[in-house]
Amino acid sequence: MSKEKPSIPKGTRDFGPAVVAKRNYIFGVIRRTFEKFGYLPLETPAMEQLSVLTGKYGDEGDQLIFKVLNSGDFLSKTKQEDIEQGYKHLTRKISEKALRYDLTVPFARFVVMNRNEITFPFKRYQIQPVWRADRPQKGRYREFYQCDADVVGTNSLLCEAEIVQMINEVLTHLGLTDFTIKINHRGVLAGIAEAIGEKGREGEICVAIDKLDKIGREGVRKELLERGISEEAVGKLEPLYDLNGSSENKLEQLQSILGETPEGQRGLNDLRDVWTYLEGLQSKALTAQNESGEERLMLDVTLARGLSYYTGCIFEVKVNNVSMGSISGGGRYDNLTGMFGLPGVSGVGFSFGVDRIYDVLEELQLFPDSSQQSTRALIVQFDKEAEKYALPVLQQLRDAGISSEIYPEAAKLKKQMGYADQKSIPYVILIGSEEMASGKLKLRDMKQGEQQDLTVDEIIAKLK
Amino acid sequence: MSKEKPSIPKGTRDFGPAVVAKRNYIFGVIRRTFEKFGYLPLETPAMEQLSVLTGKYGDEGDQLIFKVLNSGDFLSKTKQEDIEQGYKHLTRKISEKALRYDLTVPFARFVVMNRNEITFPFKRYQIQPVWRADRPQKGRYREFYQCDADVVGTNSLLCEAEIVQMINEVLTHLGLTDFTIKINHRGVLAGIAEAIGEKGREGEICVAIDKLDKIGREGVRKELLERGISEEAVGKLEPLYDLNGSSENKLEQLQSILGETPEGQRGLNDLRDVWTYLEGLQSKALTAQNESGEERLMLDVTLARGLSYYTGCIFEVKVNNVSMGSISGGGRYDNLTGMFGLPGVSGVGFSFGVDRIYDVLEELQLFPDSSQQSTRALIVQFDKEAEKYALPVLQQLRDAGISSEIYPEAAKLKKQMGYADQKSIPYVILIGSEEMASGKLKLRDMKQGEQQDLTVDEIIAKLK
Numbered sequence: 001m002s003k004e005k006p007s008i009p010k011g012t013r014d015f016g017p018a019v020v021a022k023r024n025y026i027f028g029v030i031r032r033t034f035e036k037f038g039y040l041p042l043e044t045p046a047m048e049q050l051s052v053l054t055g056k057y058g059d060e061g062d063q064l065i066f067k068v069l070n071s072g073d074f075l076s077k078t079k080q081e082d083i084e085q086g087y088k089h090l091t092r093k094i095s096e097k098a099l100r101y102d103l104t105v106p107f108a109r110f111v112v113m114n115r116n117e118i119t120f121p122f123k124r125y126q127i128q129p130v131w132r133a134d135r136p137q138k139g140r141y142r143e144f145y146q147c148d149a150d151v152v153g154t155n156s157l158l159c160e161a162e163i164v165q166m167i168n169e170v171l172t173h174l175g176l177t178d179f180t181i182k183i184n185h186r187g188v189l190a191g192i193a194e195a196i197g198e199k200g201r202e203g204e205i206c207v208a209i210d211k212l213d214k215i216g217r218e219g220v221r222k223e224l225l226e227r228g229i230s231e232e233a234v235g236k237l238e239p240l241y242d243l244n245g246s247s248e249n250k251l252e253q254l255q256s257i258l259g260e261t262p263e264g265q266r267g268l269n270d271l272r273d274v275w276t277y278l279e280g281l282q283s284k285a286l287t288a289q290n291e292s293g294e295e296r297l298m299l300d301v302t303l304a305r306g307l308s309y310y311t312g313c314i315f316e317v318k319v320n321n322v323s324m325g326s327i328s329g330g331g332r333y334d335n336l337t338g339m340f341g342l343p344g345v346s347g348v349g350f351s352f353g354v355d356r357i358y359d360v361l362e363e364l365q366l367f368p369d370s371s372q373q374s375t376r377a378l379i380v381q382f383d384k385e386a387e388k389y390a391l392p393v394l395q396q397l398r399d400a401g402i403s404s405e406i407y408p409e410a411a412k413l414k415k416q417m418g419y420a421d422q423k424s425i426p427y428v429i430l431i432g433s434e435e436m437a438s439g440k441l442k443l444r445d446m447k448q449g450e451q452q453d454l455t456v457d458e459i460i461a462k463l464k
Numbered sequence: 465m466s467k468e469k470p471s472i473p474k475g476t477r478d479f480g481p482a483v484v485a486k487r488n489y490i491f492g493v494i495r496r497t498f499e500k501f502g503y504l505p506l507e508t509p510a511m512e513q514l515s516v517l518t519g520k521y522g523d524e525g526d527q528l529i530f531k532v533l534n535s536g537d538f539l540s541k542t543k544q545e546d547i548e549q550g551y552k553h554l555t556r557k558i559s560e561k562a563l564r565y566d567l568t569v570p571f572a573r574f575v576v577m578n579r580n581e582i583t584f585p586f587k588r589y590q591i592q593p594v595w596r597a598d599r600p601q602k603g604r605y606r607e608f609y610q611c612d613a614d615v616v617g618t619n620s621l622l623c624e625a626e627i628v629q630m631i632n633e634v635l636t637h638l639g640l641t642d643f644t645i646k647i648n649h650r651g652v653l654a655g656i657a658e659a660i661g662e663k664g665r666e667g668e669i670c671v672a673i674d675k676l677d678k679i680g681r682e683g684v685r686k687e688l689l690e691r692g693i694s695e696e697a698v699g700k701l702e703p704l705y706d707l708n709g710s711s712e713n714k715l716e717q718l719q720s721i722l723g724e725t726p727e728g729q730r731g732l733n734d735l736r737d738v739w740t741y742l743e744g745l746q747s748k749a750l751t752a753q754n755e756s757g758e759e760r761l762m763l764d765v766t767l768a769r770g771l772s773y774y775t776g777c778i779f780e781v782k783v784n785n786v787s788m789g790s791i792s793g794g795g796r797y798d799n800l801t802g803m804f805g806l807p808g809v810s811g812v813g814f815s816f817g818v819d820r821i822y823d824v825l826e827e828l829q830l831f832p833d834s835s836q837q838s839t840r841a842l843i844v845q846f847d848k849e850a851e852k853y854a855l856p857v858l859q860q861l862r863d864a865g866i867s868s869e870i871y872p873e874a875a876k877l878k879k880q881m882g883y884a885d886q887k888s889i890p891y892v893i894l895i896g897s898e899e900m901a902s903g904k905l906k907l908r909d910m911k912q913g914e915q916q917d918l919t920v921d922e923i924i925a926k927l928k
Contacts, residue, residue, distance in 0.1 A: 006516050006573045006804045008509055009561050014574055017504030017588070024505070036862050038839040038869030040481030040887075041488070045472055045607050046510060046563075046593065047530075052470050066511075067533040069559055071597035075551040083547060087539040095533055097473050099510075109470045110478055119886035121872055124481070129510065133535035143509050156872035158851075280855030340470045375502040387622075391744030398500050405502030408585055408620035422583035423504075 011134070011142030017374060018424075023145075025371035026354055026361070027127055029173045030147050033166050034125040039149045042124040044106040046131075050098045056105050056339060064133045066142075067095040099131040103148040104336070104349070111152060112340040120153025139355065150349030152336060157270055159348050160313045160332065161277030164297060167317055167328055168285040170352065175366040178291045178320045179327075184303040185271055185313050186331075188254065191264015192301065195257055196236040198229055205229060205237070206304035212241065240301050247275070247299035254301070270312060271299065290320050309333055315350055319360050327356045376463050377427040378420045379406040380413065386431045393429070393441070393456050400460045420446060427463060475598070475606030481838060482888075487609075489835035490818055490825070491591055493637045494611050497630050498589040503613045506588040508570040510595075511561045518562075520569050520803060528597045530606075531559040563595040567612045568800070568813070575616060576804040584617025603819065614813030616800060621734055623812045624777045624796065625741030628761060631781055631792055632749040634816065639830040642755045642784045643791075648767035649735055649777050650795075652718065655728015656765065659721055660700040662693055669693060669701070670768035676705065704765050711739070711763040718765070734776060735763065754784050773797055779814055783824050791820045840927050841891040842884045843870040844877065850895045857893070857905070857920050864924045884910060891927060 008014060015023065031041075053065055074094040082093045100106055103126045111118065127147045134140055149166065151159050164181060171179055186202075193202035208223040215223070217238065224234050240257075243250045251268060258264025278286050278297070288296040305314045312332030319327060330350025337345045361367050379394055381387045390406055397404040405425075407416040420428050430442040440453040443462070454462065472478060479487065495505075517529055538558040546557045564570055567590045575582060591611045598604055613630065615623050628645060635643055650666075657666035672687040679687070681702065688698050704721070707714045715732060722728025742750050742761070752760040769778045776796030783791060794814025801809045825831050843858055845851045854870050861868040869889075871880040884892050894906040894915075904917040907926070918926065 006576055007513060008573075008577075009511050009513060012509035012511060014509070014577075015507040016578070017506060020505040020507055035838075036865070036867045038842075038867060040838050041484040042481060043479040043484055045476035045478070046595070047473050047476060047607065049471060049473060063535070066535065068563070069531040069533050069555065071528070071530065073551045075547070075554065083539070087537045090539065091533065099532070109472075112470055113472075113478075114480070119883055121883075123869075131510070143511065151872075154872045158870070158872045277855065280852055281859045282856055374499075374504050378502075388744055391741065392746055395745045401500070403500045403502060405587075406622070408615075408618045408622045419583055419585075 009142065011136030011140075013141065013143070018372065021374070022361075022367050022371050023354065023358060025367065026174065026357055027145075027147070030170055030352055030354075031125070031127065033170045033173070034149050036169075037123075037149075037162055037166055039123045039125040039151070042107065042110060042126050043128060044100070044103075044110060044126070046100055046129075047097045048100055048106060048109070050092070050096055052109050052340075053098050053101055053105060057101060061101065065101050066099040066131045066133055067091055068097040068099065070094055070096055100128070101132060102130050103128060103146045103351075104150075105339075107148070107150060108337045108340060111345065112337050112342045115337075115342060121151050121156075121159075122153055123149070123151040125149040139359070141355065145354050147352040147354055148349060149351075150336075150347055152345050152347030155346050157273040157313075158277050160270075160274045161281060161283070163315065163330065163348065163350050164274070164278060164285050165281060165283055167315070167350070168283065168288075168296070171317070171319075171328075172284070174357065174361060175368075176319060176360070176364075177288075179296065180290055180294065180318050180320060181285060181297045182300040182303045182316045182318065183271070183274070183297060183313060184300055184305075185267035186311050187263040187265075187267025187270065188258065188301060189267075189304065191258035191261040191267055192237065192240065194261040195264065196233040198233045201229065203308070209237075209241075209302045210304040212302050217241065243301060247295060247297065250299045250301070251275075267312075274313060292320070305329060305331060311335075313348065322360050322363055324356055324360055324363075326353070327360065328352045372424060373426070374423055375403045375405050375425045377402060377404040377429055377459075378416070378423075378425045379404065379429045379431065380416045380420075381407055381410050382413075382432055383410050386410075386433075386436065389436050390429075390431050393431070396456055397460060397463070400464060402460065402463050429459065473606065475600030475604075477605065477607070482836065485838070486825075486831050486835050487818065487822060489831065490638065490821055491609075491611070494634055494816055494818075495589070495591065497634045497637070498613050500633075501587075501613075501626055501630055503587045503589040503615070506571065506574060506590050507592060508564065508567075508574060508590070510564055510593075512564055512570060512573070514556070514560055514562045516573050516804075517565055517569060521565060525565065529565050530563040530595045530597055531555055532561040532563065534558055534560055564592070565596060566594050567592060567610045567815075568614075569803075571612070571614060572801045572804060575809065576801050576806045579806060582617075585615050585620075585623075586617055587613070587615040589613040603823070605819065609818050611816040611818055612813055613815075614800075614811050616809050616811030619810050621737040621777075622741050624734075624738045625745060625747070627779065627794065627812065627814050628738070628742060628749050629745060629747055631779070631814070632747065632752075632760070635781070635783075635792075636748070638821065638825060639832075640783060640824070640828075641752075643760065644754055644758065644782050644784060645749060645761045646764040646767045646780045646782065647735070647738070647761060647777060648764055648769075649731035650775050651727040651729075651731025651734065652722065652765060653731075653768065655718075655722035655725040655731055656701065656704060658725040659728065660697040662697045665693065667772070673701075673705075673766045674768040676766050681705065707765060711759060711761065714763045714765070715739075731776075738777065756784070769793060769795060775799075777812065786824050786827055788820055788824055788827075790817070791824065792816045836888065837890070838887055839867045839869050839889045841866060841868040841893055841923075842880070842887075842889045843868065843893045843895065844880045844884075845871055845874050846877075846896055847874050850874075850897075850900065853900050854893075854895050857895070860920055861924060861927070864928060866924065866927050893923065 078093045082090050129143050129145050131143050167181055189202045193205055204227045208220050212220050285297045303316055310331035311334040314331035315329055316326045317328035332348040334346050336347055379390045394406050426446055428444045435441045442451050443454050443459050444451045542557045546554050593607050593609050595607050653666045657669055668691045672684050676684050749761045767780055774795035775798040778795035779793055780790045781792035796812040798810050800811055843854045858870050890910055892908040899905045906915050907918050907923050908915045
């Protein structure tokens with residue numbers, strides 16, 4: 001047995017009770033919202049076949065997948081050549097399984113494997129950890145949770161509208177008020193490329209304008225030119241950064257610029273439908289404003305987001321006035337299950353970044369007290385006699401659904417009170433000889449520091 | 465991209481919505497009970513340092529740990545000799561991390577790493593998956609959940625009594641009535657070994673009598689003799705299989721047999737204390753009987769359970785009249801953190817086997833309807849006009865907290881009804897031209913097949 005000081009792998013975390021409680025509060029709000037909108041839970045295994053994951057995340061992604069060593073004598077089927085060909089080749093010989101890298105590929109795999117049993121449209125949500133061998137840094141972990149909701153098997157833009165609703169409800173329930181839901185459309189981006197005379201080059205354009213926030217207008221211009229976009233095209237593009245007014249206004253301006261391009265027109269039509277659906281749903285995302293007076297739901301033609309994957313609307317959500325990247329995002333894809341040979345399954349999905357939401361709620365002190373509560377009451381005991389008296393009291397409290405404990409030994413009062421304090425237990429019940437004689441127990445409010453003499457029934461009524 | 469038919473690793477499972485809902489029902493009952501007794505949640509990473517896990521589960525266990533390949537060029541630091549020395553040696557060179565094998569070792573590791581911040585007694589529960597490279601078979605998986613609760617840092621036998629209470633409450637809440645909580649004590653087993661003249665050999669004796677159910681009295685006799693236990697000792701041991709009457713009665717009989725052995729006396733004293741605590745807690749585990757009229761809480765001197773690990777009371781729970789092994793078990797240990805160089809931390813813990821509980825509840829049809837419900841209401845739509853009418857209705861339902869959906873396209877009625885059926889949605893709301901004119905919508909109860917014309921408010925009142 002190793003007696004060295006134990007540690008955990010870098011980039012992973014233990015979550016103690018207080019943190020688990022807060023995380024569960026966030027998960028609970030997300031889960032209830034997903035379910036209110038008819039999304040149902042799916043859980044897939046932590047390990048997938050390596051062949052299911054390989055080739056889905058690009059070469060760099062493949063390198064970041066955690067591979068699991070075959071069990072037993074994994075060398076029994078390898079030859080000297082396998083080793084000489086280097087680690088990438090050898091990996092395929094000694095590892096058949098790998099840890100889930102995201103929730104999207106396992107979802108696609110599930111849909112393909114169960115396509116004959118699934119009723120479409122299939123609305124599923126999934127809240128599970130994923131693992132990536134990224135270099136750990138502040139806010140980036142090797143194990144972290146994703147919270148995805150996707151609906152596949154329908155083209156209806158009502159789904160996009162409902163995603164806006166869900167984002168708005170979750171963040172509102174979490175107490176956030178100053179956030180912006182940015183929306184754009186792949187067709188709009190393709191239309192812009194065509195309209196500025198660079199048809200088909202929206203990929204390169206997007207990679208560049210995606211950095212607008214970081215490197216500024218001049219930086220983007222430089223990058224666009226380096227990528228071979230013409231001066232003239234860049235000149236036509238730049239006014240689009242400044243589109244302003246309401247999203248309705250922007251749609252009108254874009255109509256005059258992109259109206260002639262089929263892709264642009266498709267994008268504008270889709271976006272208008274999303275707005276119409278949101279009006280039907282009387283969405284508060286349409287009427288709320290952020291603190292600087294802008295619309296909460298904002299059409300942003302510079303929003304690019306993983307172009308290779310999405311084909312329709314795309315979303316991204318930012319909490320304003322905190323230093324934190326986007327906390328949610330998603331979009332529509334046309335061919336999720338194509339990677340497994342099942343074409344034609346269109347869908348739209350999005351994801352919440354729970355670690356980031358957690359940090360934002362901490363920064364803004366938005367966790368409610370109720371998310372931090374543990375045991376409601378601790379019974380402090382002084383001796384065997386008091387312990388005997390206390391046991392049926394304890395049982396009464398628990399039968400009434402009140403989380404409660406008795407300190408398991410007749411330790412010093414200071415130690416028992418310290419335990420309540422450390423565990424943030426809000427009430428302590430003291431039972432001494434006087435209390436046993438009168439039947440009125442001392443209930444101490446740990447926050448206020450006040451004490452009351454109450455019967456068990458009165459205590460239950462108060463704590464319930 | 466691979467176009468082959470995707471699959472999942474053997475011994476792992478996808479859980480679709482209906483199964484997740486039922487599993488969450490079980491987890492919910494367990495979690496609420498743990499918390500009612502003052503246990504708080506802990507979560508540890510899926511991956512641990514391989515050195516933390518190695519040597520804790522015996523040689524066979526070490527083989528069953530899933531190892532994770534080092535990321536990047538894992539061969540860069542290996543030499544030809546490392547490969548020639550075989551896979552066990554090579555594993556240590558190319559793998560530093562492994563998947564959690566149980567929740568006990570990570571808990572011990574957490575306690576040691578955080579011993580200066582933790583307030584003892586530390587009551588934690590942990591509900592997370594573990595992974596074992598066991599040969600998969602019916603009821604045995606390579607990925608499965610464990611639900612552990614442990615308290616460390618106190619010797620109080622009240623903890624043992626509360627474990628009996630928690631087991632009793634969880635199983636009762638799940639609707640089980642005919643189950644037996646078996647309890648024994650390591651000291652009693654040691655005392656028996658001494659009393660029959662085989663002091664210190666309780667390990668071998670226990671391995672044999674643990675099989676009493678499977679191989680019968682003759683089989684156990686044969687095995688004991690093979691293990692070198694004397695004929696005389698076996699002769700003295702056998703009457704103990706037949707100890708009968710109430711547990712109190714058994715304690716008395718044992719007192720006369722083991723009273724002289726220090727370990728036996730320690731065990732009997734502890735067991736008596738547990739009973740006294742349970743009486744104080746007015747435990748229903750003491751008063752309830754199983755269907756054949758036996759006590760629910762039963763002292764069973766043939767209960768052995770992982771002797772190498774436990775040092776005090778041991779538990780095991782069996783549901784009667786179903787073909788299923790134990791669904792819960794645990795015990796007291798003296799030296800959990802000794803493996804990491806921190807001696808003297810005593811604790812007691814137990815675990816629920818959720819996969820087995822799931823199968824039992826299925827077999828006995830004990831899952832309540834509420835655990836199977838998904839969306840409460842589906843709005844069926846016929847055309848764009850009805851859709852427009854339906855959207856604010858949908859929003860009203862959701863604002864009232866009712867999980868509801870609208871079918872996202874004006875598909876054929878049969879298809880929409882089939883969707884509700886497949887998803888077990890109990891109510892369907894039909895909106896046609898007549899309904900729009902009158903403001904009374906058709907609410908169809910899918911189970912009863914009945915329809916009612918109701919206003920939105922009436923529908924909300926009914927579904928809430």
